[in-house]
Amino acid sequence: MKKLDATQLLPCPFCGAAVEVGEEIERIGRNRHRIVIRCSACPAAMELVFSQASHSNLVSMHRDMMVEKWNRRAGATT
């Protein structure tokens, strides 16, 4: 799995540990692109799988959306 830059991600909301983010391409049948945000210390994880993008900016768009969701905290005012 290719490692991505995790500096813009907040720590795990459950245990406070740093998170890792990676992406990989499955080549079983139709190519599928997988992006995973995963806590380094507990089982918390977020995963998104989609058909491999023909446009590379679709990948970064999905990734930006995941980062935004991961960083969202229920009850946060901002």
Ligand SMILES: [Zn+2]
């Ligand atoms: Zn955690």
